[in-house]
Amino acid sequence: MSMLIPPPLSLYVHLPWCVRKCPYCDFNSHEFKGGTPPFDAYVDALLADLDQDLPLVWGRTVHSVFFGGGTPSLFPADAIERLLQGASSRLRFAPQAEITLETNPGTAEHGRFEDYRRAGVNRISFGIQTFDDATLKTLGRIHDSAQAVAAIDLARNAGFDNFNLDLMYALPDQTLAMAEDDVRRAIALAPTHISHYQLTLEPNTVFAARPPTGIPDDDIAWDMQEHCQALLADAGYAQYEVSAYARAGRQCAHNLNYWRFGDYLGIGAGAHGKLTLGSEQTILRRWKHKHPVAWLAAAGTPAAIGGDERIAPDRRPFEYMLNALRLVEGFTPAAFEACTGLAYAVIAARIDTAVAAGWLTVDAGRIVPTALGRRFTNDIVSLFLDD
Structure with missing residues (x-):
């Protein structure tokens, strides 16, 4: 056995609500029906959740924060700011820590991006998926291609110079030319980072129960991947992970930490964490209860913890x-x-x-x-x- 050395630490914050659940999505996301999600109560619960986990990470520095969901951009900027201020008062944040907010173009509003920047967010990740409007409808997305472009322009005008576009390929009835067109349109918007990943039919999703027709076979999907990789490389986006491409120096620090087997503290409904406990020479995985209502009721108490597991050698x-x-x-x-x-x-x-x-x-x-x-x-x- 060698000595376990705690790696860099990240913070993952799960915001579980969305406008509409996409049929391919297997994330812990929940449509909020009627009224407005309890933003203030949820932030209070996040901070209570963080307080409960703090003894596991005393003295350590957070190098990145990632707000995932759900649709984090449903949350108003003041809620994001209050969470970041509360977290940074409890944990040491590295100078220039990367702070990413996942954003659905269908929830982007004028003025919001300026407020997110003031709150401390310095990186945006847009869930574009495709620029083909008919396919967006098939995927259950609430935005169209024009809204996607408009949201990116809003973020850029608000001063964001570091943003990612999520694209999917091997979509229903998609051709090689359509997949290449998506990548070309993404490149034209000059993001610093592009995530390009294949649609998969995950268990317990609508698409798994009722698969859409016209999904390209594996050979066509591989052709799409190879052709799109070449387009991205020619445009200066270097592949650094199976589905991630970035301009020089613009790799996603948060995801890099995952892939390098770094540590991450997970707070929020259904959030997962992985922590190296140097004093015990063990690696702990911890996850929180998934359903937002049940998690909210128990946040900050042991009842909110879905489980703990020590990773055996x-x-x-x-x-x-x-x-x-x-x-x-x-x-x-x-x-x-x-x-x-x-x-x-x-x-x-x-x-x-x-x-x-x-x-x-x-x-x-x-x-x-x-x-x-x-x-x-x-x-x-x-x-x-x-x-």
């Missing part, structure tokens, strides 16, 4: 690889040892198997997925899953 290689092998940069033996508390020798033979298969390379002490390996990430990761 024999499980850590799989958990680590599940994240690290998504990265183009790969990982080093030293990083593996620091984050898992295990000697590299524990995984050396399995690394050799993946190298022999052409999935990984070992160069100057860094283990890196090959182009073939990035296509078969799940197969590589499965090598590290003990029976």
Whole structure:
């Protein structure tokens, strides 16, 4: 065994409500029907939730904050500001910490982005998905392409110079030309970051129960991915993760921390956290109860905790690889040892198997997925899953 060294720490804040649940979405999101969500009560509960978890992270610095959902942009800026002020009074925030707010273009209003910036948000992530209006309707989105462009312009005019566009491909009845057109239109809007990921039919979603027609097969989806990757590369967006592309220096710090097996504190209904407890030399996963009403009623008490799990040493290689092998940069033996508390020798033979298969390379002490390996990430990761 090696010494477990606590990695960088992030804060994830889950805001669970949305205007309408998308049929492909398996996130913990809930349509709010009637009236207005209890924004003030929810922020109070978030701070109580944070207070309960604080003993797990005393003395540590938060390097990034991510507001996910649901639709975080439903929340008014003053609620976001109160949460950030409360969190920064309880935890040390790094100078220039990245603070991201997920935004649905259908909820963008003039003046909101200026207020979010004043509140402390410095990065916006837009859920665009596609610029094809007919497909947006199929996906259950509440915005159209014109609203998407208008929302991006509003954010830029408010002073945001760091924003992401989420795009999906292999959508119902989508052709290769349509997928490429989405990427070209995204590039024309000059975001600093583009997430480009394949539609999957997740369990317990409307699409899983009633799959839409016309979903491209795997070969067509792979063609879409390859062609769109080339367009992004030509436009200066370097791939740094399976589905993430960024301008130089504009990678998402929060998601990078996930993929490097960093720590994150999760607050809010259904939020998950992963924390390295140096004093105990263990890794803790903690999750909160999912339903907003039940979580609100119990926030700040042990009853709000859905569960705690210590990641057993024999499980850590799989958990680590599940994240690290998504990265183009790969990982080093030293990083593996620091984050898992295990000697590299524990995984050396399995690394050799993946190298022999052409999935990984070992160069100057860094283990890196090959182009073939990035296509078969799940197969590589499965090598590290003990029976």
